[in-house]
Amino acid sequence: MTGRVRVTTAGISSVTDLGRSAGGAVGQMTGGALDQYSARAANALVAAPPQAPLIEIVAADFAATTSANLLVALTGAPADVAVNGVPMRQWEPFWWPAGTELSVRSIRLGMRVYLAVHGTLDVPKLLGSCAPDSVLGFSGPLHRDDTIGVEPGPLRIFHSHLGIPVVRGAVQPPRFTDHWRIPVTDGPDRDEFGASAHRLHAGRFVIGNHSNHIGLRLTPVGGARLPVREHHGEVLSRGVPIGAVEVPAGDELLILHRGRGVTAGYPVLAVVTATGLSRLGQARPGQSVEFVRVGLGEAVAAARAEQAAIDRLTRRLARLMSAHDHRGSTASIPDSRPVPSEFEQLSTSS
Amino acid sequence: MASLASTGPAVRVLDCGDSAVRVVVDAPDSDAAWRTAHALAALLRQDAPDGLLGALPTYDSLLVEFDCVRTDHAGIRGRIAALVDRVDGVPLRVPRTFRVPVAYGGFHGPDLDAVAAMLDLSAAEVIARHTAEPLLIRCFGSPAGAPMMDGPAFGAPIPRLASPRPHVPAGAVAVAGRQAVVSACPAPGGWQILGTTPLRLVDPSHEPLSAYLPGDSLHFYPIPESEFEAHRGALS
Numbered sequence: 001m002t003g004r005v006r007v008t009t010a011g012i013s014s015v016t017d018l019g020r021s022a023g024g025a026v027g028q029m030t031g032g033a034l035d036q037y038s039a040r041a042a043n044a045l046v047a048a049p050p051q052a053p054l055i056e057i058v059a060a061d062f063a064a065t066t067s068a069n070l071l072v073a074l075t076g077a078p079a080d081v082a083v084n085g086v087p088m089r090q091w092e093p094f095w096w097p098a099g100t101e102l103s104v105r106s107i108r109l110g111m112r113v114y115l116a117v118h119g120t121l122d123v124p125k126l127l128g129s130c131a132p133d134s135v136l137g138f139s140g141p142l143h144r145d146d147t148i149g150v151e152p153g154p155l156r157i158f159h160s161h162l163g164i165p166v167v168r169g170a171v172q173p174p175r176f177t178d179h180w181r182i183p184v185t186d187g188p189d190r191d192e193f194g195a196s197a198h199r200l201h202a203g204r205f206v207i208g209n210h211s212n213h214i215g216l217r218l219t220p221v222g223g224a225r226l227p228v229r230e231h232h233g234e235v236l237s238r239g240v241p242i243g244a245v246e247v248p249a250g251d252e253l254l255i256l257h258r259g260r261g262v263t264a265g266y267p268v269l270a271v272v273t274a275t276g277l278s279r280l281g282q283a284r285p286g287q288s289v290e291f292v293r294v295g296l297g298e299a300v301a302a303a304r305a306e307q308a309a310i311d312r313l314t315r316r317l318a319r320l321m322s323a324h325d326h327r328g329s330t331a332s333i334p335d336s337r338p339v340p341s342e343f344e345q346l347s348t349s350s
Numbered sequence: 351m352a353s354l355a356s357t358g359p360a361v362r363v364l365d366c367g368d369s370a371v372r373v374v375v376d377a378p379d380s381d382a383a384w385r386t387a388h389a390l391a392a393l394l395r396q397d398a399p400d401g402l403l404g405a406l407p408t409y410d411s412l413l414v415e416f417d418c419v420r421t422d423h424a425g426i427r428g429r430i431a432a433l434v435d436r437v438d439g440v441p442l443r444v445p446r447t448f449r450v451p452v453a454y455g456g457f458h459g460p461d462l463d464a465v466a467a468m469l470d471l472s473a474a475e476v477i478a479r480h481t482a483e484p485l486l487i488r489c490f491g492s493p494a495g496a497p498m499m500d501g502p503a504f505g506a507p508i509p510r511l512a513s514p515r516p517h518v519p520a521g522a523v524a525v526a527g528r529q530a531v532v533s534a535c536p537a538p539g540g541w542q543i544l545g546t547t548p549l550r551l552v553d554p555s556h557e558p559l560s561a562y563l564p565g566d567s568l569h570f571y572p573i574p575e576s577e578f579e580a581h582r583g584a585l586s
Contacts, residue, residue, distance in 0.1 A: 021403040027490025188364035239406035239413025241370035261492025271367025299368035
């Protein structure tokens with residue numbers, strides 16, 4: 001590794017990726033970035049592979065220095081991003097010059113910011129993934145003065161007049177809000193809740209403080225009521241999907257997220273869609289959620305539409321890199337510019 | 351929901367969100383359902399369609415996870431329908447039996463006496479039944495891939511603790527209902543703890559993470575508390 005990133009303010013951060021899909025077969029959580037869309041977008045913006053390690057920054061301020069010139073992109077929730085105090089834009093790549101400090105402060109509306117690097121972060125992997133597993137004790141949070149080896153990628157030039165227009169606006173931030181509308185499809189055990197299953201779609205639920213990467217706990221507000229299980233047969237343990245909506249103890253909704261235990265014996269009332277899970281990965285305790293009932297076709301189409309924008313960006317950047325290879329230009333670091341306000345307006349307009 | 355018309359076992363494929371299906375095996379007995387669920391998972395992994403992320407079998411069902419951008423429910427259902435006819439031909443892996451030392455009772459097994467009282471047995475008789483036969487691992491369980499086993503021949507189901515313990519250490523050897531387990535990692539737990547093994551069952555610094563697979567068995571044997579440290583190591 002030719003470079004090192006040193007953490008100067010750790011906050012609540014870790015190096016992660018899209019998760020350990022091979023873990024489920026041997027009983028391990030999937031884990032990985034809770035907002036998969038923002039994580040995929042961050043890697044695509046710096047022409048990194050989808051499963052490349054990146055840094056997930058949760059709610060609290062973060063800062064780090066680098067010993068190498070790095071092309072980086074930050075996605076996820078709105079925040080004040082700066083390099084040596086000069087504001088930088090999220091959702092497009094910029095140069096993080098060697099010897100400077102990148103800071104992420106005042107994360108707002110959402111919970112998670114993703115920092116992706118054009119190049120390779122050198123971190124240990126387990127079953128093909130660097131995602132921390134809090135249960136197994138693999139990897140874990142970053143601490144102050146931790147260093148991460150980094151090999152910068154081949155793209156040494158990203159000219160402000162050449163490169164930025166190619167990617168500006170190519171992937172849009174999700175809508176951030178205090179009132180999330182989350183699409184869900186019917187779960188395989190919906191019948192066990194009888195007519196009360198409709199209550200899931202008939203009001204608002206507020207996200208509780210004991211929510212994390214394993215699951216979100218929600219209670220009804222403003223006259224909403226919880227669905228009630230009508231059948232109480234013994235259920236054999238079985239695999240539960242990420243996004244499963246359950247009512248385990250009868251007093252709150254539990255939505256299993258990427259850190260879930262892979263087996264359980266509770267009936268699955270509904271399942272949050274792939275795009276909805278990314279939104280829930282940003283939802284904060286105290287914010288409210290409405291669950292919108294959608295069909296499988298609509299859910300799949302939404303997932304494909306999000307990925308299509310990322311794939312278009314990946315193809316554009318591949319063409320840019322190929323053109324760059326032929327020209328053999330020298331490195332260029334664009335001017336640091338103040339942050340325009342579009343992102344803030346976009347983010348708060350919902 | 352309809353059974354797939356075939357000569358193979360009857361399975362129902364239930365949608366489980368946009369990225370998974372649950373396959374439930376309808377078989378005359380639970381053992382046949384379990385064998386079919388695990389054989390079907392093995393076939394899916396060997397002959398993985400594009401976009402398949404994983405197949406997780408437990409008792410009478412398996413969860414099949416996929417990337418709905420790269421495949422869809424119809425594609426996954428089609429593959430399952432094609433493979434279900436072949437489950438009877440899946441060659442059986444030769445199962446392994448692992449010897450597992452356990453310090454029973456006292457500090458290491460706080461519920462041994464209570465379980466003995468429930469069953470109207472002595473503590474020694476409970477240990478004798480728990481160690482009499484190897485216990486069959488049915489599936490990986492939560493958390494962290496713990497081995498979920500058929501329980502020993504106690505003659506009666508064992509109730510869970512009225513109030514779960516907030517901290518159960520790794521290696522806790524426990525029973526509940528007609529099942530048995532060894533904790534793979536520290537976690538809260540409501541099962542009755544008969545003893546503790548000094549062996550590490552799941553090791554994140556090593557692949558594969560665990561030596562056992564569903565179909566293998568654990569054969570417990572008692573050790574004195576004084577030998578606990580001497581038996582430390584990984585299950586192998």
